[in-house]
Amino acid sequence: MKEITIVISTAFQDAGDATRAIEIAKAVKKYQPAGINARIVFISHGSRFEQNVRALNFDIYHATPKLPGEGLYQDLGMTISNLIGTEDLAKELLFGEIAAYNDIKPDIVLYGFWPIAGLARRMTKREIPGICFAPLPLVPDFFDVLPDIPEQIKIFSLLPKWLRLFIFRKIPKFVKNRVPILRQNNIRHAAYSIGWDKDKLVNVFDLLKANLIIVNDLPDYYMLDKFPSNVKFTGPLFAIPNDTRAIExxxxxxxxxxxxxxxxxxxxxxxxxxxxxxxxxxxxxxxxxxxxxxxxxxxxxxxxxxxxxxxxxxxxxxxxxxxxxxxxxxxxxxxxxxxxxxxxxxxxxxxxxxxxxxxxxxxxxxxxxxxxxxxxxxxxxxxxxxxxxxxxxxxxxxxxxxxxxxxxxxxxxxxxxxxxxxxxxxxxxxxxxx
Missing domain, CATH: 3.40.50.2000 (Glycogen Phosphorylase B;)
Known part of the structure; x- marks a missing residue:
């Protein structure tokens, strides 16, 4: 029996990311090939979802820093343009996750919308292969199929939809790659300050870069031929619950x-x-x-x-x-x-x-x-x-x-x-x- 160690890391304070991560773990274990035993380890900085992980008999590695596990705003200080509210906290999280990977020595890291994991796996003593699972196709080609322009880009929000889409699609891609909501400055600056020396980090697409990107959504929403071959639309990661608990x-x-x-x-x-x-x-x-x-x-x-x-x-x-x-x-x-x-x-x-x-x-x-x-x-x-x-x-x-x-x-x-x-x-x- 061949042993494989898989680390799963995401913003484990968020219900959506935590649920996707748990469903991914269950599927990977259920469909593991014959002759292989997958050891699945969740990275946690503190989360109320740890009990769900334990109930499924997966391992938990408590990485530093330890956070209260209350939510994205409470734990990370999330703002409109930054998932992590300060550069210092981003550095602590990077140090903690790099140390965890060096200790666990996984064969692969699976991560959700969690740039810390996308960077940390590439900053270990030996770079670890990575697969990103996400609700959206988080690559630059996504700009070509946007259904609308995010209202956080306020200059467009007051324009009619047809006009803002028309204008946005005329903007060069190198400019769009640098809009504030994509930059994640606290995480990028933290990576540079602790020694990132690989490809330039322009935005969240670079932070989440992976060998494979799995999109957990209906392919009906997207023009699939617009995306590179390492982007796979695998469909909704949705477990129909068999919950018999009484309704209030x-x-x-x-x-x-x-x-x-x-x-x-x-x-x-x-x-x-x-x-x-x-x-x-x-x-x-x-x-x-x-x-x-x-x-x-x-x-x-x-x-x-x-x-x-x-x-x-x-x-x-x-x-x-x-x-x-x-x-x-x-x-x-x-x-x-x-x-x-x-x-x-x-x-x-x-x-x-x-x-x-x-x-x-x-x-x-x-x-x-x-x-x-x-x-x-x-x-x-x-x-x-x-x-x-x-x-x-x-x-x-x-x-x-x-x-x-x-x-x-x-x-x-x-x-x-x-x-x-x-x-x-x-x-x-x-x-x-x-």
Whole structure:
């Protein structure tokens, strides 16, 4: 029996990245070739998802620095243009991950949207092969197939969509490669300061550079011939949960099949904030919003504060505890969310149309793809106000095309085997390197 050591590293504080990493690990182990035993080691700087890893009998290596494991904003100080809030923290993370790889001596490193791993594997005593698994095709060619221009590039955000896309596509690629949201200056400067002496680091594409890039999303969103051969679209990495835990009685009351009111499921996930939740709550306190039944999941906002804003409004249930998301989505007419890949794929698996607002670039692209394919509406962040939320919900409720398209995407999600496709691509690459 040949022993193979695989390290998996990602932003393990983030629910979307952690979920993808765990699903990748399960698939790699399940589909390992005969005669090979894969030892899978997760790198953690602190995360509430460690318990999920242990439950699957994978190893955990606690790298320095140790962080609280609360979330991207709390642990990393994430900003609009920097995943890691300071250069000093980026240096600490790089030192810690390089030390971990030198200690573990893996045959390969699998990493998500985590530039620290993409750099550290190339800064060890012996460069380690790397495979990046990501929700988007994170290579420069991505510019050629963008569904819209990220609203973080504010100079474009006020222009009509057709005009901003036209202008953006005329900009030389070397200029686009240097837009602030791609630069990740704290990480790049940290790498140079501790001795990076390889190819120039221009932006996040260079930081995440890998032998193979696996895109865990529907290939329907992209023109596949635009990408190099080391980019593989393996399909949604989505495990249909077999969760039998009881749904809270309050949810069942609000989403009962006997209720004729439209049902809205709001899930603001780990990237939710008080600032973004207030307009959402207000949308259900007047006008057409009073006729909707609503379930709100928000782990980062006081339930008591939320209830005060709702002012005793009947038909709304808010919670900060676990919800069996797929089953609750199935009961809803619309899912309202921030656009994380896992959240969107869960909604599509339930054939539920989507209304969303993005908190960061990946969510923006995800929601723009959803909107471009007629499955939902993306509300620009600068328009995230109660009246715009109401208008988007009304438009989706009144236009049956959204539900019809969601049903088509449900079939695509349920027929795809993204886990096996990803595992097959990983093993093919790994076996070519050892």
């Amino acid at each position: 009685p309050g949810i069942l009351d609000v989403f009962s099949s006997n209720v004729s009111h439209p049902k809205i499921f709001c899930t603001l996930s780990s990237s939710g904030s008080e600032e973004m939740l207030k307009p959402l709550l207000q949308a259900f306190t007047y006008g057409p919003g009073l006729s909707w039944n609503v379930v709100i999941l928000s782990p980062h906002f006081s339930v008591e504060k939320a209830r005060k804003i709702l002012n005793g409004r009947n038909g709304v249930y808010i919670t900060d505890t676990f919800i069996p998301a797929l089953r609750v989505n199935t009961m809803a007419d619309i899912t309202l969310c921030h656009g994380g890949q896992g959240t969107l794929q869960t909604a599509l698996c339930a054939a539920t149309p989507i209304v969303g607002v993005a908190m960061q670039q990946e969510q923006f692209i995800n929601l723009s793809n959803i909107e471009a394919h007629g499955v939902g509406i993306r509300i620009p962040r600068r328009k995230w106000r109660s009246q715009h939320i109401q208008l988007a919900i009304l438009h989706v409720l009144e236009n049956k095309k959204f539900k019809e398209t969601a049903l088509l995407f449900q079939k695509k999600i349920q027929s795809a085997d993204g886990a096996q496709n990803a595992a097959d691509a990983i093993w093919k690459e790994l076996l070519s390197k050892i």
